[in-house]
Amino acid sequence: MSSSVRYPMCPNDGFPLIDVDGAIVCSVERADALIGGQQVTNATNANGYLYLNFANGASMPLTCPCCGGRLHLRGLSHEQLGQMLAGRNVEGFRHGEWVGGDEAGQRHPIFAIQFSGQEDLSARTIQVGLDSVHCIQEDSSYRENGSELH
Numbered sequence: 001m002s003s004s005v006r007y008p009m010c011p012n013d014g015f016p017l018i019d020v021d022g023a024i025v026c027s028v029e030r031a032d033a034l035i036g037g038q039q040v041t042n043a044t045n046a047n048g049y050l051y052l053n054f055a056n057g058a059s060m061p062l063t064c065p066c067c068g069g070r071l072h073l074r075g076l077s078h079e080q081l082g083q084m085l086a087g088r089n090v091e092g093f094r095h096g097e098w099v100g101g102d103e104a105g106q107r108h109p110i111f112a113i114q115f116s117g118q119e120d121l122s123a124r125t126i127q128v129g130l131d132s133v134h135c136i137q138e139d140s141s142y143r144e145n146g147s148e149l150h
């Protein structure tokens with residue numbers, strides 16, 4: 001996802017709206033319906049992405065807010081992130097913007113997921129791109145059919 005088009009916002013909560021199979025839906029309402037309160041069971045690599053798997057069978061790929069590729073993690077491997085998040089529950093969602101460091105200052109929406117735990121909130125929050133919300137799957141077995149991120 002490389003466009004700098006600003007996303008329209010949901011009038012109810014201010015979260016970005018996303019297009020899922022032709023339907024305009026609110027990112028946080030979709031995320032809450034699919035993974036709200038859910039416990040992370042583990043993390044798996046598939047299609048070049050790290051997926052968080054949840055107790056209800058849902059899964060979510062971790063994408064980067066700036067480029068839509070796989071999430072870049074500073075000083076942490078994907079496996080370590082998976083281990084850190086396993087057993088935690090999704091506690092809440094926030095949204096923000098990542099602003100590019102180049103002169104264009106491109107803005108990209110960020111979707112943040114807060115997990116349960118004792119640490120400072122920032123230490124148990126991960127920021128992903130809206131593609132992650134778009135690509136949440138209700139049952140991770142669908143992924144085995146070779147479907148790709150879009």
Ligand SMILES: [Zn+2]
Pocket residue numbers: 010011012013014015026027028029
């Ligand atoms: Zn909404």
Ligand SMILES: [Zn+2]
Pocket residue numbers: 064065066067068069072
């Ligand atoms: Zn990136």
